[in-house]
Amino acid sequence: MSQVEYFAERSFAIKGTLVFTAQRDQFTIMEDAYLVCDGKKVAGTYSALPEQYRQIKVLDASGKFVIPGTCDIHVHASQAPFQGIGQNIENGQWNTWFERYAFPDESRFNDPAYAELTYTRFAKSLLATPTTRLCAYATTSRTATETLMKALAKFGFAGYVGKVNMDRNCAAGLLETTEETIAQTRLWLEETKDGIGAIYPILTPRYFPSCTESCLEQLGELAEEYHVPVQSHLSEGLDEIDWVHELAPDLDYYAQAYDRAGLLGPHTRAVMAHCVFSSPEEVKTLKRRNVLVAHCPQSNMNSCGCAAPIMEYLDAGIAVGLGTDVGGGNTLNMFRTIFEAILASKVFWASKNSARNMDQRKVLSLPNAFYLATKGGGVLWKSGSFEPGYCFDAVILDDSRFCDGVQRTPYERIERLITRSDDRDICAKYIDGVCVYKKGE
Numbered sequence: 001m002s003q004v005e006y007f008a009e010r011s012f013a014i015k016g017t018l019v020f021t022a023q024r025d026q027f028t029i030m031e032d033a034y035l036v037c038d039g040k041k042v043a044g045t046y047s048a049l050p051e052q053y054r055q056i057k058v059l060d061a062s063g064k065f066v067i068p069g070t071c072d073i074h075v076h077a078s079q080a081p082f083q084g085i086g087q088n089i090e091n092g093q094w095n096t097w098f099e100r101y102a103f104p105d106e107s108r109f110n111d112p113a114y115a116e117l118t119y120t121r122f123a124k125s126l127l128a129t130p131t132t133r134l135c136a137y138a139t140t141s142r143t144a145t146e147t148l149m150k151a152l153a154k155f156g157f158a159g160y161v162g163k164v165n166m167d168r169n170c171a172a173g174l175l176e177t178t179e180e181t182i183a184q185t186r187l188w189l190e191e192t193k194d195g196i197g198a199i200y201p202i203l204t205p206r207y208f209p210s211c212t213e214s215c216l217e218q219l220g221e222l223a224e225e226y227h228v229p230v231q232s233h234l235s236e237g238l239d240e241i242d243w244v245h246e247l248a249p250d251l252d253y254y255a256q257a258y259d260r261a262g263l264l265g266p267h268t269r270a271v272m273a274h275c276v277f278s279s280p281e282e283v284k285t286l287k288r289r290n291v292l293v294a295h296c297p298q299s300n301m302n303s304c305g306c307a308a309p310i311m312e313y314l315d316a317g318i319a320v321g322l323g324t325d326v327g328g329g330n331t332l333n334m335f336r337t338i339f340e341a342i343l344a345s346k347v348f349w350a351s352k353n354s355a356r357n358m359d360q361r362k363v364l365s366l367p368n369a370f371y372l373a374t375k376g377g378g379v380l381w382k383s384g385s386f387e388p389g390y391c392f393d394a395v396i397l398d399d400s401r402f403c404d405g406v407q408r409t410p411y412e413r414i415e416r417l418i419t420r421s422d423d424r425d426i427c428a429k430y431i432d433g434v435c436v437y438k439k440g441e
Contacts, residue, residue, distance in 0.1 A: 011038045011053060014394060014430075016061035018045055019414050020068050020386045021371040024314070028386075029410045034058070035066055037392040040432040044388050061396045064427060065414060068384045069132025069393035070334035071377030074231070074273040074294035074323025076137045077148055077161075078106045080122045084330040087302050097303075099171070101327065106139045106164075107173030115144040116151075123151040127437040128423035130334050132393040132430075133383055134159040135231050135271055135294070135323075137204055140166055140174045142184045146192065153197025156436030158381065158391070162204025162231055163188050167215045170206075182218045189226050198432060200228070203268075207233040208257045209243050220262030229269045229380070231294075232258065235282065236274035237304045253282040255291075264289040269380065273323060276300050276308045283316060292319045292379060295372065297337065297344035299328030307344035307351070310372075311362050321377025322369075334373050335418045341369045366415055396427040 014037075018030040036043040036053055049058075079102060086101045109115045126134075136152070138145035138161055145163040152161065163185055167178045176184065185203070192201045203219050205211040211219075223230055235241055235254050244254050251257055255264065255278070264270045264285065273294040278286065286293065295310050313320055322337050331337070345364040353361065364372075378384025383391035399417050401424065408416070417425060429437040 011036060011043065012057040012059065013037070013049065013053065014059045014061055014066050014396065016064045016066040016396065017410055018066050018386060019410070021367050021375055022385055022387050024371045025365070025367055027367045027370070027411065027414070029414075031410060032062065035386055035394060037430075037433045040392055042386050042388055042390045042392050045386050061427070063400075065397040065399065065417065067130070067395050067397065067414075068374045068378070068386060068390075069395050069429065069431065070130040070373045071159075071321055071380070071384055072131045072134040072324050072332070072334055072337075073271055073292065073321040073377040073380070074296055075134055075326050075332070076328075077119060077122050077326075078109055078137065078139045079327035080125070080332075081105055081118055083327045085327070087330060103171035103174060107171060109139045109144040110141050110173060112143060112147070115141070115147045119144075119148045119151040120154075122148075123155045123157065126157065126332060127155060127429065128426045128439070129332055130395045130426070130429075131332070132158065132395070133378065133381055135202060135380070136161045137164055137206075137231070138162060140164050140176055140181065140184075142188045145188060146196070149192060149196040149199045149201075153199045156197070156431050156434060158198035158383075158393075158431055160200050160202035160229060160231070160380075162202045165203075165205045165215055165219060166210040167212050169210050178212055178215050178218070181215060182222070185219070185222060189222065189228065193226055193228070201226075202271075203228055203230045203263070205230075205232050205258075205263070207240070208254065209240065209247060213248065213257070213261070216257065216261035216263060223263060224267040227267070229271065230258075230263045231271040232263070232273070234258070234272040234275050235278045236276055236300070238277055241277060253279045253285070255282045255285050259285055259289065264291055271380070273325070274300060274308065275313070276304060276306055283313070283318070286313075286318050287316055290319065292321060292377070294323040294377070295320055295341060296323040296325040296329060297340040298330065299323075299325035301340075301344065303328055307348035309348060310341070310345055310364065311349075314368075319376065319379055320372055321379070322373045323377075333422065335421055338366075338369045338373050339419050341372060342366065366418065370418070392430060392433040394430045396429070397421065397425050398427050399425060401425070
């Protein structure tokens, strides 16, 4: 078989305006260019197709944008049914939102029929969004967790799903003993360690107040035994941090509870959501353990009215991606999360500095935030970019409904799409080289 024949069998290309961020600070924009897929990976981007690809199929998206799929690295799938509810609870106590909304709703997933219906709806609702990969939380129910994994796999998504661990401080319908939660987690890992489609398990202690130290230690042993990543919450609110120190006065800082249990490494990769109020020592641990911070700007504004110091984290060399959270947030559209990350960085800067001297402010730019949503969170899979060897995750976008007769630059057009678009503008979506969504089909 010749090289041309080989590629003709397993490759294809999309022609359009390619936009991606190989570097954090700038867009790579290629008009009328070709994005070539070889198997499940990006083969390259070209202004003209090289000789070896001359016989491959070309999908013509001329006039449209082609971007990498976004990676939602913190989303509570079980909270989707009450998304948009409870955003302005009058009582500011930390547990009020959990007691009134999160715990009662999550308990409903103990019903297999409800879990099947709701998780199928959740997975389907993600199709006409830019998201291709995710780190999702299910509930403490092992069977419902597997239901979520199967639902996401059915629609072609890739990523991680976690069975939540809670052996203290939660509702009766979710509470497990330490022995039960570890035994159920081990059984779940045995059943899913090889993945369901492209969906794999991730250990998910909800957060330290809901997990005893014994639970965390045993989860750390499972992380090492099964070589699976970990996700949890960290320093989201000041009340939460106070509670952590009440439960474990010997802790120097919150993340130490996870670190000494082996949940931040060295045998695993951890994704820690929020990190709004991380102390200097905690930040050093995040860097040392190569923790991926899941920045959820909308949720942070809703829950504590504050913004995380993301620019400081990036300057410190800490890995950062973006998450919608849900139901702490009220959208699954990562474009909105990109825009809100920019706004949150402006709020953080203004809260720490004078509102004057705007030329000196240090905030996320559009390419910065786009990078976090794609290649930043995509570090878990080597996705989120069109560089050779990256997962072929691509979204085709049509901005024609915004055209106003004025000649706009590609940068202006992609900015407008990010700030204004919705499901109407998603033409098609590819995950690992497979088309999982096409508008109208």
